[in-house]
Amino acid sequence: MSRKVRYLVGAGVLLALLVVAVPFAYARWIAPDAAAPLAITPGSGTAAGELAGSYTVGPGSEAGYRVGELLFGQRVEAVGRTSGVSGPVELSGTEVTSGEVTVDMSTVTSDDGRRDEYFLGDLMETDRYPTAVFTLTGPLDLGPEFADGTPAEVTATGTLTVKDVTREVTFPLAAARDGDTVNASGAIPITFTDFGIEPPAFGDVVTVDDTGEVEFLLALTPAG
Numbered sequence: 001m002s003r004k005v006r007y008l009v010g011a012g013v014l015l016a017l018l019v020v021a022v023p024f025a026y027a028r029w030i031a032p033d034a035a036a037p038l039a040i041t042p043g044s045g046t047a048a049g050e051l052a053g054s055y056t057v058g059p060g061s062e063a064g065y066r067v068g069e070l071l072f073g074q075r076v077e078a079v080g081r082t083s084g085v086s087g088p089v090e091l092s093g094t095e096v097t098s099g100e101v102t103v104d105m106s107t108v109t110s111d112d113g114r115r116d117e118y119f120l121g122d123l124m125e126t127d128r129y130p131t132a133v134f135t136l137t138g139p140l141d142l143g144p145e146f147a148d149g150t151p152a153e154v155t156a157t158g159t160l161t162v163k164d165v166t167r168e169v170t171f172p173l174a175a176a177r178d179g180d181t182v183n184a185s186g187a188i189p190i191t192f193t194d195f196g197i198e199p200p201a202f203g204d205v206v207t208v209d210d211t212g213e214v215e216f217l218l219a220l221t222p223a224g
Contacts, residue, residue: 046178064215068212070208080109094143103132104130167190171188
């Protein structure tokens with residue numbers, strides 16, 4: 001084999017190794033670890049007085065998305081978050097009778113500015129659809145022990161509206177008292193095409209999973 005042929009073969013092998021090694025190294029050692037799922041603090045549950053009847057989503061609340069991506073064949077997890085969360089929640093004793101949570105989609109950010117630009121623009125069109133809304137459609141019985149500070153785990157049913165498309169959703173929800181605040185967290189599984197959202201794919205560079213989760217952590221403070 002001539003020196004030129006050996007050079008070309010060696011260069012081709014090196015290029016192939018770089019194509020595999022660079023994204024592998026990025027996914028394993030360079031890319032920041034995905035944020036932990038939003039969840040109430042384990043072991044929380046301290047009660048201060050009686051439960052209020054009306055609550056509002058207050059400071060410390062967050063919501064966002066979690067979805068898997070393939071970067072040159074290497075799997076990474078994309079997470080976007082916002083504290084732009086608001087809405088009223090009504091209780092009757094330890095039963096949640098109604099609730100509506102609105103998320104300001106235009107304020108969602110991740111660890112990658114390019115991802116955020118595409119998410120806010122082409123994907124979610126936040127100029128046209130600035131909010132996403134979850135509305136509780138059935139009561140949640142947190143149980144009598146919840147009033148005394150015992151955390152509760154229930155199944156919530158409601159509707160999720162994204163880009164003016166509304167779908168029924170069901171998911172597990174955890175709740176716990178923290179003084180006079182009620183904290184609640186959960187993750188709503190979604191299929192993006194159900195909301196008219198086509199998961200982006202950029203050739204063999206980046207592909208996004210067809211399904212993901214809408215995560216939330218709500219700090220409910222007594223209204224008024």
